[in-house]
Amino acid sequence: MNLRDKIFRHAFYALALIVLTLAMLASAAFAQAPAPQATPPPPAAPRTVKFPAPAERTLANGLRVVVIERHTTPLAAARLLVKTGGEADPAQLAGLADMTASLLTKGTTTRKAPEIAEQIEALGGSIESGARWDASQANIDAQASRLAPAMEILADVVRRPVFESEEIERLRQQYLDNMSVALSQPGAIARFVASRVVFGDEPYGHPLSGTLESVAQIKRVDIVKFHETYYRPDNAILVIGGDVTAGEAFQLAEKLFGDWKKPASALPASAARKVSAGAKPRVVVIDKPDAGQAAVLVTRLGINRKDQDFFRGLVANSVLSGYSGRLNQEIRIKRGLSYGAGSSLEVRRDTGPFTATAQTKNESGAQVADLLLGELARLANGELPDAELTPRKAVLIGGFARNLETVGGLVSQVASLALYGLSFGEMNTYVNNVQSITAADVKRFASSRLPSQGASVIIVGDAKKFLPALKEKYQNVEVNPVAELNLNGGVLRQAPKTP
């Protein structure tokens, strides 16, 4: 090979190398841009947010005041909680706590109902009140610069409501209308029946907003007495939060609530009490021939808010519930039997209910009941791989963080911890508390606290389409025509006419 050939060959190789390199670079560049990768890219390092500790003090009259600061948006919120709610309703007067609380914003000694709405809304704020289980509550939300005048209205409605007869009648009519609408809907009927089945005649058994009969019976004197008995500073908590300093908030609290007199009488004990878990499970059908869909519900006693198993329960319920929870997986995603199935573990001062529910076409009622119960049993007896458990815990943690994104959510969370006498530190330990729950914890919780054998089944719908299948499975099916449903007691039937 002569020199020229050598030079030529080297030159050729060099050129080839350049071309090849360019080609490789080009193809790499090409692969990076348009050809999508087949698997999702992994997450970056997680980020966390720490919640500041709320400040608190108790006024001389016994009112507990809690302040949580957040200065990211010029908004503020306040919640006044009276530590007594629907559980204190007298047996014949279901709905009394809720009516009393709802009437707070309907007139005070110095403001008529329209003036209350007019004044708070002129500030760009809002006010609402109502009762739930364990608490009666009045809430305001406002721009931070207008917190003081908004809180003046809050103090007025809580301390000086007048319960005008005209307003009582107006509200009574609204409650009756709402109840009539609810009683046309299978899902709402099933929830009312479920409370009666779980709690019978006990305090959490009735509808929170009362029944058609009880609401008709509530008198002004009952409302005034309820307010006098329970709305007192030593039975209340005031939570203020948002773009306000603790110093400013305490000053406002003292100015607006400091002269709220504590009555000399002793505070009545909480009406809520533990319900015996021994009640026999029932299978209740409410026949509603015109129902377009059947509401299917499985229910039993659950736990209370301070139960040592609270976080185990929370995670167990999360495995069942949510869009990707087992109930929706089995009933909606795999079988298309429902638009959505889910469950809830309601925690209260005393034991609350666990419910699993789905709406489905009438023909599938019995099948869906089976599926709901089957999932409860599988949680107690079946496998729960980490690959399934880990995401269900993430659901809880993410939901918790999202709820606390808003000032209203943050203040409500603080209020709930205060109501149940829990540590505010729980906001920062929540993530670890959830993370520490194992598959064995969930299984133990499901088998000891939520055994499917103790659960009752309720189906509201067109009974002829699902009753034969249901009766094949259960001997003790109670069938009530919807027209004869009586929500005033655990028996659920109208009392026989006595001569």
Place this chain on the structure above:
Amino acid sequence: MHRHSRKIFASCAALVLWMVALSGAPRAQTRMPRVEFKQRTLANGLRVLSAVDKSSPTVAIQVWYKVGSKDDPDGRSGFAHLFEHMLFKSTKNMKSEMMDRLTEDVGGNNNAFTADDVTVYYEVVPSNYLETLLWAEADRMGSLNVDDPNFKSERDVVKEEFRSRVLAPPYGRLFYLLEQKSFVDVDALRVAEVILSGGESSRLYRSLVYEQQIAAQTSAVSDLREDVSLFTYLAILASEKKPEEAERALLAEIKKMQDAPVSAAELEKAKNQLVTAQLHERETNNGKALAIGDAAVLLGDPQRVNTDLARLEKVTAADVQRVMKKYMTDANRLVIYYLPESMKKPAGSPRGTNSNGATKGGE
């Protein structure tokens, strides 16, 4: 909602990212914190809008497609909604429901909605999953599988969704068709909406719910889009009340707004309520992203996310009166009564037509 369609016009889609932000905003007399966003357009035409916020460890991702129920094929109403559901099924690289795995399983959530003009898909996830979800949105934008089993099971779900929504209390609804609106008109219509239905001191609540007790609930909603839009009044009837009574009462309130200007106090109240509503919406990352998407896609200019309030401040009582007269005319109105079977007129009675010719149909 959950699971509503798309035809892909990548060039029309806007991708809105709202990453979390700066804290320590100054407190003062209420001033709307500015939304600082960036905007660019990829080579394929996809518009990307992004904003940073670090007060919450989450990121909201929204993909806006400019297609909606107004594009339903003839005789196939509901198609856009059903199509929306299909985007939660499989793609070339994702199994069915994988979007839920990628969001719920990491503590986030996702959903979609189909409106007349747009279909919007969104996710809120811990912010370290941003890239993962961008991949997933790209994947379903580019390689959706539509097979028979997927389609049939999803169609069943939509049917159950429909069944679960059929039951509702009786109501009357008035629709006004709005065409060729100027910006000034749009702003005045938004203020009118709040004066009519913002809270319990609003005109409709005070009159129909509180004083006359004809309705259990009322609303006025201005759905203000680029081209043709609707201004809708709704009255959910109190028991024993007839839809005709509600319609008369609604028309009387509309006439009052046309006959006399609203008071200065009412105008001020409405503007105050709009400020608070906007502050609340923008507390969350998803809310901020919706605000940017609304401005960019429905209002045609993302800058409007920061300028809308200043424009609303300029609305006068005369503006409100003028738009009420201009758009709420008899000729522009459609009335619908929704009644349960039991309130239906006896068979054979003709469907009502009101004096000005608008159709009334039972649903």
